[in-house]
Amino acid sequence: MKRIIIIALVVLIANLLAGLLITAYSPLNLLFTSMAIVVNTLLTVLLFMGHAESTHRLSLGFVFAGVGMLEFLTGFFAPQHWADNWWLLGMIILTALQSILLFLAVYYSKEA
Numbered sequence: 001m002k003r004i005i006i007i008a009l010v011v012l013i014a015n016l017l018a019g020l021l022i023t024a025y026s027p028l029n030l031l032f033t034s035m036a037i038v039v040n041t042l043l044t045v046l047l048f049m050g051h052a053e054s055t056h057r058l059s060l061g062f063v064f065a066g067v068g069m070l071e072f073l074t075g076f077f078a079p080q081h082w083a084d085n086w087w088l089l090g091m092i093i094l095t096a097l098q099s100i101l102l103f104l105a106v107y108y109s110k111e112a
Contacts, residue, residue, distance in 0.1 A: 001048045008041035026080050033075035036091065040068030043098050050106035060105055067094055 012034060019030035044064045047057055071091055078087035 001045060004041065004044055004048075008037055012037045025076075028080050028082075029076055029078055032078050032087070032091070033072050036068055036071035036075050039095055040064055040071065040098075043095075043102055044068075047102055047105065050102070050109075052102075052105040052109045056105040056109060060101060063101070064098060067098060 015030070015033055015037060019025045019027070019034075044061060047060055047064065052060070071094065074087060075091075079085050082088070
């Protein structure tokens with residue numbers, strides 16, 4: 001779990017530095033990509049702290065990493081406005097689905 005946090009911090013710092021140094025990288029897109037890193041890292045850490053079964057941790061860890069990379073990469077091309085932002089709505093829906101999967105994995109691991 002410490003490795004996940006360290007890797008996420010390195011990627012977040014690199015993202016923040018890129019946002020500060022590259023003028024074409026808009027502040028809202030920097031916020032979106034940073035949000036994707038933080039949210040998916042938090043969900044992955046909660047997965048390990050929730051004492052889910054090892055198979056659930058492994059499979060959901062890959063799913064969370066894939067969704068996180070997808071959100072991060074598409075965050076560069078997200079619309080640069082808050083209103084009518086379909087990318088932001090999609091990110092909220094994906095995060096909600098990930099949260100439901102996390103809850104189910106932890107809940108049913110404790111039931112068994």
